[in-house]
């Protein structure tokens with residue numbers, strides 16, 4: 112039996128909005144009964160959220176596309192009455208356009224903000240995984256097909272050879288909001304996390320880039336090491352948001368440095384000068 116799933120790799124997403132625009136092309140102005148009413152202006156069934164971290168000149172921007180997560184534990188289903196929201200055998204969560212009429216509570220029940228209210232037609236609406244196309248033999252929804260960087264993949268979770276299963280094996284899988292434990296059919300790779308970075312300058316040679324200097328970041332649980340690049344810059348990626356670290360720098364001929372990098376610390380530790388020991 113088919114059981115659909117989607118993976119969104121945030122590292123591959125360039126924020127081009129092709130998914131959003133193609134979803135509009137598929138759904139705006141067209142009812143796709145029995146799974147969806149036409150998408151009116153102002154609805155984003157796949158929202159491309161922009162997340163900026165760090166401070167100038169060390170800034171990272173990530174784009175996180177968010178459609179309905181097609182949760183196995185779906186709050187929208189719990190809020191609906193009369194079977195207005197149901198899960199198909201393939202896992203897709205559908206809002207029945209007729210039964211859901213007047214049920215505004217379905218909108219506020221979704222913890223992902225994935226359901227929108229159509230004022231004119233008195234109905235909640237959301238992403239359907241393009242169920243009308245899948246039922247016509249399509250292998251993937253329109254937004255997946257449109258993504259130029261293959262950031263979104265889709266397929267049958269029960270088929271070991273499916274693209275979605277190949278991708279699942281490539282990197283650790285994450286839920287968008289893991290604390291909610293809604294068991295979504297949408298999983299993510301590389302959701303944005305805290306990073307720490309800085310620049311090292313040798314006090315007696317400030318006109319040269321301090322290349323290849325070892326930098327260590329540690330706390331009770333983790334020890335991470337890196338070296339400065341050709342510009343004397345270093346960075347540590349994918350750190351726990353709530354972890355305090357000690358940053359240590361050791362280089363032959365220079366006094367060692369230790370800096371506290373608390374959970375509340377700036378992403379950018381700035382310029383760190385190593386003084387010659389001699």
Ligand code: SF4
Pocket residue numbers: 178179180181182184185186187188204220221222223224225226237293
């Ligand atoms: S993301 Fe929201 S609308 Fe989609 S299944 Fe989960 S609770 Fe329902």
Ligand code: SF4
Pocket residue numbers: 133134135137138156157178237238239240241252253254255
């Ligand atoms: S799966 Fe279909 S309905 Fe859902 S966001 Fe993509 S294009 Fe829109």
